[in-house]
Amino acid sequence: MRRIILVFMLLLIPLLAACSLLGQSGDVSPSPTVTATAVPPPDTPQPVSTIDLGLSEPLTPTKPVLTVWISPEILNASEAGTAVLQQQLNQFQADHPDIELIIEPKAVSGQGSILNYLRTGRNTAPTVLPDLITLPVDQLNTALNEELIYPQNGLIDTDLLGDLYPAGLEMALNEDQIHGYPFVFTNMPHLAINTAVYSDTIPLRWDKFIEIPEQTFAFPANGAPGATLLLEFYLAEGGSLENEAGQPALEVEPLAAALSQISLGRENEFILAQSSNLGTLPETWKLLEGGSTTFVQTSAEQYLQNRNSELAVDFHAIPGPQRSLTPLVRGWAWAISSAEPGKQSMALELMMTLIEAENLAEWSVAAAFLPARRSAYDFWPSRDPYTPFARRELAQARPHPLGPNSKMITVLENALFDVISLNKTPQEAAEEAATALQE
Structure with missing residues (x-):
């Protein structure tokens, strides 16, 4: 059975058990259901939602593994958003049976943040690190300067960059490098x-x-x-x-x-x-x-x-x-965190699936986020007066110049x-x- 294995900080696969980086261990038993609960950000009024995925047997990877770390703010933005994202990930796994897709929720702040794991893990346990991650756009420069993520020059088509609103394009670029692809704006x-x-x-x-x-x-x-x-x-x-x-x-x-x-x-x-x-x-x-x-x-x-x-x-x-x-806006971006060309190719393929205009529109409507791509609004509710309002505001919006x-x-x-x-x-x-x- 094709499946997406969702790995959590307190329930780690045996492959990770020996990794002192994470400082946690646990056995994955063949119980039928694993439940993940992510904590939403303080200002999020929505109740926490979960993803339940069945495991019929312990994980024994025999295929290339694509590991993705997604922040709880994105993974669990809303109950409806979680369901849409799960469906899109399921479809990607179904379309790529030769890849083992592992989704892990990871925070973006604190000692257990994505960047801290990447800093300590690249020298001690590089094999357990992710290939694709979500980051707040204000962390992209730091991640790129520390070589925790890798430029997407030559990977991202120029049409995708041209489809970003001006604020999104500014977020994506660090001088002449594409350090991440913004997919949603926040805090407008x-x-x-x-x-x-x-x-x-x-x-x-x-x-x-x-x-x-x-x-x-x-x-x-x-x-x-x-x-x-x-x-x-x-x-x-x-x-x-x-x-x-x-x-x-x-x-x-x-x-x-x-x-x-x-x-x-x-x-x-x-x-x-x-x-x-x-x-x-x-x-x-x-x-x-x-x-x-x-x-x-x-x-x-x-x-x-x-x-x-x-x-x-x-x-x-x-x-x-x-x-x-x-309006001054913040945002979230996809960033590639693997240096291996094969892993980068797999990560890019998943990213391209999730930022495809119709997929991004479906998820953003359900999760209550504003897409960073202009074409995504072609698939937003056409009779909703908020759709043209968002387009007008984002056409003039600027990236927030100050960190939180x-x-x-x-x-x-x-x-x-x-x-x-x-x-x-x-x-x-x-x-x-x-x-x-x-x-």
Whole structure:
């Protein structure tokens, strides 16, 4: 029977048992079912889903093995997404009976992260390392520089690169090297609107938006999503992120102008004072559901996961100083982690199957992600108004320039909190932020 063997950190195949790298061991018994449970990211409201695959006998590989490490955020994005991905992997295995396909969930952060395993395993146990992996795009440069992944130059067709949205193409390239292929975008910010309360036109300019009478806006002013919103305003005001020496820096005047824009909404009570206590998007969504506010900052994933609830909710780009803000997005990419040409060929074939436009569309709709390929939207629901909205936003989107844990994100969070909580003026907060970044 053709099968996909899913190997887990606590249930490892005998081949891995001798590997001190993983620091775990276990016997695979001929019990009929193996169940994998992956932990979703903190901001994911979906329940954890599982994949159950039957094993009729212990693993004794006699065929070429293709090992794939997939993060739980992708593998278990949603119950429907897990089912679609499993079906696509099953089909690949059925079409390639000469290959033994092994899928392992692996985290992308912490001591047990994919990159840490690759660092320690390449010298001590290279035979148990993966051939294909998923990585957040902000980890691709590190992985390539440390030779943990291998460039895809000469492997990826130029048409596939041309099909990426501009943000995706920028994510894929490291100077003249293709270090990974982005397949989905994440964290694209936009508004969610309670249409039972407000159904009129949303202005594209922030100063007009905050004048909508008798309505309020909430956002995580004490967390990374709020810092990203401030960063979008800062870039819209012409701010740069480096000084002349190429070091991280913030310009006081553009930052003060960005903070002033947001401060106006707080001063006229359009922005909920409670925003200074909010750190995550799920917290703001609860306020929307509870009727405490009309507009909230959301992300594409959160909106797509929750829009079919009983809440009447719509979407809109976030207004900016002159026009809607340019969204900053993150993403996930497939990367090849084997140096063997034969393994690279097998890994590329699976990757090509999963990023094929129709397959990517089917999985992304089920998993509530935005595909990085333009052609995938040809297979999204054509009558869903979110489809053309996503296309328009992604056509202008830029890769998020800061890592999730960067010092600049923390500095922006602090400046925004001080302004929203009315502790400092925009000018004072901007000056302190610029100074703090240099300390």
